[in-house]
Amino acid sequence: MMFQGFLDQHPVPGTLDFLGHTPSLSFTSEVDSEASISEASSEDLAPPLEAEVAPERHRVEAVKSKEKKKPRALANMLNMFKGKKKKGSSPSSAQPEPRPGPGSPAPTVEELKAALEGGRLEAAGSLLVLERELAALASAGKLDAEELVRRQSKVEALYTLLHSQVQRVLCRPLEAAPERLHQALAVVAEQEREDQRAAEAGPGAATLVNTRPRHWLQQWRHSVAVVASERMGARPAAHTEGRSEVEDAFLHMGRTMKEDLEAVVERLRPLFPAEFDVVATYARSYHEHFAAHVAALAQFELCERDAYLLLLWAQNLYPNDILKSPKLAAELQAVSLGSLLTPKQIRSLEATFLSSEVANVKGLMARALELEAQRWAQDVAPQKLDGRCHSELAIDIIQIVSQGQAKAENITPDLGKQIKQVLLVELAAFLRSYQHTFDEFLERGKQLTNYRANVIANINNCLSFRTSMEQSWPIVQDPRRHLLEPLSELRSHGFDTLLQSLFLDLKPLFKKFTKTRWAAPAETLEEILTTVGRQLPKFWELQDCFREELMEAVHLHLVKEYITCLSKCPLVLKKEEQQQQLARNILANAEAIRLFCTQNGSPATWLYPALPKLAEIIHLQDLNAIKMEVATYATSYPDFSKGHLSAILAIKGNLTNSDVKSIRNILDIDTGTQEPFRPLFSLIKLG
Incomplete structure (x- = not known):
């Protein structure tokens, strides 16, 4: 449930810490009711209403034909006021109907008032009978208007007192005893029935104030x-x-x-x-x-x-x-x-939320990058985590975006989907900004002590970004262009920076191949590999996957530079034995490069055939065999051009111009290969 743990998500509002106590449900204050009780006191209640009504009963028997039992019930209610109960009656009944003998006296108004003031809700039945008796007298025209008004005021005063007592119970229903609550509810229910009966009977005597319907149930709902x-x-x-x-x-x-x-x-x-x-x-x-x-x-x-x-x-x-x-x-x-x-209010608030939350996420990401760039510029060394250079930037950014999405999902899943698309666009924009900021650091921070460590830390960041995006937000539409491409460029630029000094050290060593006219290729290659081996520990602070990628880049550089030297070789070998010897040297060097790079973690198996296949072209003497080898080679390396082929064939001094032309024409054949390929010969410039 959303309430659990909700307070921990700052700045999200907190959990409902529901208490275990039982609430006290109370109604409105009883001031109004208490004030009206006074209407039933002193002189208003002095004359017993029933004493005046009793002598008239024999005159109105016809009018009350449907209520013959009511006087008996009213008369015997007095026994209830004296503490006597009808045998077998329910203690929760609001209107007990004792069956005393004939002639039992009805309770007086003073007795009803005393009973009600004492909280005895059983008196409600007698009060209802009094109300009906008064209505019957009014209908029969046996009392003058002034007397009817006076008596009605007494009945209404008693009703005010009754209503107050009922309210006392219903205002705190959880504190009332079940029996008493039943009585109060029964009184309200009986009053509702009497409202209905009065409505069906129509208007009463004009001399009486119309007090029905009383709407006690409606008043309870209002309370x-x-x-x-x-x-x-x-x-x-x-x-x-x-x-x-x-x-x-x-x-x-x-x-x-x-x-x-x-x-x-x-x-x-x-x-x-x-x-x-x-x-x-x-x-x-x-x-x-x-x-x-x-x-x-x-x-x-x-x-x-x-x-x-x-x-x-x-x-x-x-x-x-x-x-x-x-x-x-x-x-x-x-x-x-x-x-x-309302739906309109919800739509308006959702639009406001989306706009403000996206702006908030965007601002927080920009601030995080700004602080990170400040640490680079101030030459602060990155943290180390498991021996790897580490930066919190990726964690901070992913957390910022995730929290923005989580806030929307906390409202509704649909709103979470809406904001997700917008936040991914903002994340892509951030990654481009991150890449540009990092490129600026690569140019300006070369003299800093912790330059290389911070470069490695940012390359390692790419793994955190990539892993989080793949796990948290499966992307279905062109993910490389929108999100992964800036990371790829950042990583590539970082590798170039890390390897720059190594490749500069290797440049004069590779030139030895051409200067010595390939007289001692094994010794030259050994010197090259030794130089590489000395610098590899500098890259141990990279994550394993990136160290493999960097080693693949080294592997590619070694093969590329070797082919470059071979293509620019001034040798023209006319004898078959010379060509075969050169081919054997190339094969030996190719195996040494493959073994060294593989042992140091290079996964670039696609580079393995590059040098041995060229050695085979140099070794072969049959024209058709050479053509077949060239065709196969071009399939493996689609960027192998006629210029590169011509440079290799130039070594074979026993080929005629016609032979070279026919071999070159093999590359004009469309193999139909459309699959993406990794560049090799497109990196080799012959000019």
């Missing part, structure tokens, strides 16, 4: 909304270092909503009747507050961090870690709370 607003809007207990006020507020709201809804699901849902839809009621209230807070923030021009925070919560943390958390997912699936942000 839940107020609770949600108070709970979610409370200031966090303490500010956490490293987090903004907006982050603290979001963490507080997320933690509060998750914990409170879990308490509703686990403890309230089993107790509340289905018509209350308790889980959905609480969930919608908390969601509406959360969404309103987010929508309000979205109206402002947000900083990069807060814009990311809104997207992260709206697109990931809220739907996945709260709504789909294990304890809530099944319960909230049918509620359809929706998103904290």
